[in-house]
Amino acid sequence: MTDFIQLLFNGLVEGSIFGIAALGISLVYSVLRLVNFAAGDFLTLGAFTTFFFTTSIKFPFVVAVVISMVLGVALSLILEFILWRKLRKIRAGTLALFLVATGVAFIVRQSIAMLFGSDSRRFEIDQIKSFEFFGAIIPQAQLIVLVCSSIAITAIAIFIKKASIGKDMRAYSDNPSLAAVSGINVNRVIIATWIISGTFGALAGVFQGTVQGQFTNAMGLDLLLSILAAVVLGTIGDAYGALIGGFVLGIVMELSTWDALLGGIPSTYKPVVAFVVLVIVLLFKPEGIFGVKARKI
Template identity: 35%
Template structure:
């Protein structure tokens, strides 16, 4: 399901600027919605990219980690009656813990036994199915609407944004910037890039490769969980919410370049904008096709992706 710009009429206290013409009423809302949707995809995609970079595993369960964050918010805001900001924070913490447990109980034992990449991918598919149907069993098949305001909070021309459209975007940008700074300025970020470049050489230079991979799983799942909460704020939450956007997540990673976090961000923004703008010209059922066509065209010209390296063509 795709984030759309269609919102209820602005509330009386909404901040409103001057209306625009035909272009502003149709193209501008789609572009803004595409950027917001792309930022959410970027949060989810960075985890996939970093996990691939450090382990060479394409994790097909990552979409269900996004769903996990949405259901953390459902429990937090429903049963515990917590505010939306607390649900986001809780999803980040619980999501990180879930990633740590996954690596400790499943992925590290498999790495110790030197299981190949293809069997690991099959395991991730199995984990995806287990999580997906566990969600359906626990929460049911119906869509769940989180208790956040749907009133327009900021109106600029034909663009009407709810409060959590704006706050969610700011949270996504803050987490993306923090991740970028962590990867480029901190010792653990430099160690992560070293493991992604050459695990054997990184281990020989004294880097604890398993510890770095554990950090990547923890951080990647935490970001995916936050993406799940933000996605649930923009649309309804369901047992297969993450699975429905998994193809777009992989498209973002491949388009931007396998194994590079910055590439995942660039790819996600392109995919998000393409999916939303295409709704002006195509039926809803063909929105995702536009994004995939763009990915194919880019890969025909540059197989490693926009910011990827030739040795990581995948």
């Protein structure tokens, strides 16, 4: 039982991070029809800028996180203006968008590697302090991550549902051409999308860095697989689906290591579990959990 509570807690923490990261990817896809392969490296970027501002410049942690989020947004917007906008103008196809996103990912990842090297880093925060709950160990840092990510998730859910720009985003992703003629400011929608994606990317990176304890420049890339699995699981382009997909995967991945389940699998195979869950779900529901009826081919 103690093990179960421990794993469930770990799964919730990891799931909330997956959820936040997946939400950004899913939102960008729903508005821009772009699978952002660079998203993983934006996570890494968020973690490393926070590391830089707390360690080298000695800013308070929260300030450093806010700066990282601003930088994530700034980079997202710069890319929007110099790349994505131009690609939309030349009506670039799926392949072109995929490859450009990958090119961006290469550049971001290698830049981080050049600036910070390939050593592993850790935040200067208290990673030891923890509570006990039915025998399970709940580290304070992880608890804070869970609380903060829950707040962020609630905030974004209310934003998308209530704010006028959030409604415009939904309208635009349902039907871009209709939304454009019905007076929705498309530019505003796109910029808002990048702001959310940039903020959440950096945030997820900081959270993941905190939870992992130490991280390298490959952190985001290693995580991308599970995040994309969450995105697809929740039906690509569906923001709430992405959140739920993230939580489902986070919890399933952690519980799969539970001894009580036929001994559990070695924890190094957790990303494989994400993939297996994804494949099983897709076999029965080819459009993801929340997708509409598929056509037969």
